[in-house]
Amino acid sequence: MESYPNVKIIDESLPAGDMFRRKVTTDFAAGNEADVTFFFTGMDAYTLISTGRVLPFDSFLEEDLEWKNGFSKTVLNEVRHTDGLLYALPVTGFYEGLFCNQDLFDKFHVPLPTTWENLLYAIEVFSNQNIIPIAASLDESYYLIDAFLLSAGGTGKRLSQLNEETIPYWVLGLEHMKKIYEQNGFPSDCFTIKDMEAQQLFINKDAAMMVNGSWVLPTIKDKVHTIIMPFPIVPHGLADPTDIIGGNTSGYFLSKRSHEDPQKQQLALALIRFLTQPEMIDRFAALNYGIPATTIPVSSTCPLVQEGYKMTQNAAHLIKPIDFDMHPEAFLEIRKNLPFIMKNQRSPQEILNEIAQTYTGTEKIENED
Numbered sequence: 001m002e003s004y005p006n007v008k009i010i011d012e013s014l015p016a017g018d019m020f021r022r023k024v025t026t027d028f029a030a031g032n033e034a035d036v037t038f039f040f041t042g043m044d045a046y047t048l049i050s051t052g053r054v055l056p057f058d059s060f061l062e063e064d065l066e067w068k069n070g071f072s073k074t075v076l077n078e079v080r081h082t083d084g085l086l087y088a089l090p091v092t093g094f095y096e097g098l099f100c101n102q103d104l105f106d107k108f109h110v111p112l113p114t115t116w117e118n119l120l121y122a123i124e125v126f127s128n129q130n131i132i133p134i135a136a137s138l139d140e141s142y143y144l145i146d147a148f149l150l151s152a153g154g155t156g157k158r159l160s161q162l163n164e165e166t167i168p169y170w171v172l173g174l175e176h177m178k179k180i181y182e183q184n185g186f187p188s189d190c191f192t193i194k195d196m197e198a199q200q201l202f203i204n205k206d207a208a209m210m211v212n213g214s215w216v217l218p219t220i221k222d223k224v225h226t227i228i229m230p231f232p233i234v235p236h237g238l239a240d241p242t243d244i245i246g247g248n249t250s251g252y253f254l255s256k257r258s259h260e261d262p263q264k265q266q267l268a269l270a271l272i273r274f275l276t277q278p279e280m281i282d283r284f285a286a287l288n289y290g291i292p293a294t295t296i297p298v299s300s301t302c303p304l305v306q307e308g309y310k311m312t313q314n315a316a317h318l319i320k321p322i323d324f325d326m327h328p329e330a331f332l333e334i335r336k337n338l339p340f341i342m343k344n345q346r347s348p349q350e351i352l353n354e355i356a357q358t359y360t361g362t363e364k365i366e367n368e369d
Helices: 018-029 043-050 058-063 065-069 073-078 102-107 116-128 142-153 167-182 195-203 214-219 256-260 267-275 278-288 303-314 328-336 338-342 348-358
Strands: 036-040 092-101 132-135 207-213 226-229 244-247 250-255
Touching: 018 036, 018 043, 036 043, 036 267, 058 065, 092 102, 092 142, 092 214, 092 278, 092 303, 116 132, 116 207, 132 195, 142 167, 142 207, 142 244, 142 328, 167 338, 167 348, 195 207, 195 214, 207 214, 214 278, 214 303, 226 303, 244 303, 250 256, 250 267, 256 267, 328 338, 328 348, 338 348
Parallel strands: 132 207
Antiparallel strands: 036 250, 092 207, 092 226, 092 244
């Protein structure tokens, strides 16, 4: 706005979640999209791209090679759509893992949960001490499902496709989540609290552990006694102990209508170009503790940040969150049915079979005509 005195930028940001997704997709469907939208790639991007209301960046980057070369080539390829075009420009990547309040583990002489046996022991000890073992929202359960599913199925299965091959791994992961629930591993109100509330339980040391992503690092007050590690492998799980959820799954989308509006003089593109310069991406990464989408390494000296970065570098595989490729409604149905599974009112096999029959296209389309 300093460079363009006549421009006023209106920020309509929302926390990532169901409300945010609904707002963006509804706005695009109604032709009321923002000039610039920061949104997810993967399955979520289909809604935006299918409207024809966003423009690919390929030609703009070819016209400005300095801008293009500021991005990591690997990251750009990672966020390309299935048609080969680049509809979103990334800023920072992320990772998910098991956060631990190490001072609580030290206080009660509990070994860190590097194995499933250690995790169960930690749950038993902390539960007996009236400390919530794992801060989690089973209402907003994205990251919890990610952790258990990756642990069970590993990275070699197309888990976003519900079929005879993959459903057994979903069942394995959900059954072990149920065991944690039955051992009082989650908050007593885990079905009603939101993820932000679960985060506060961990931040306030009312909980010993939390499954979440790198985006929560800015809110964690105690970065000295907080550590992050890969989620342990469930019995008979296929994951490598170093496998984690991570990568680049979001970026800036450019409104076609805004770009072609003569009154706006392509200012939306100018804003995106400004926000995705290497120095700006580095500033974003310093604030959200993500992995820069440029070739610039993580510059923070914070031990927790460096530990998270090291975890990504040491990972045998990085896999996208399950909702990246999965049909959104199918994943929502699984989340909605978690209370029935946890309370042993319905079997995960039964629920997953029903969802598989309803949503035959549970993963993204590889080729579009």
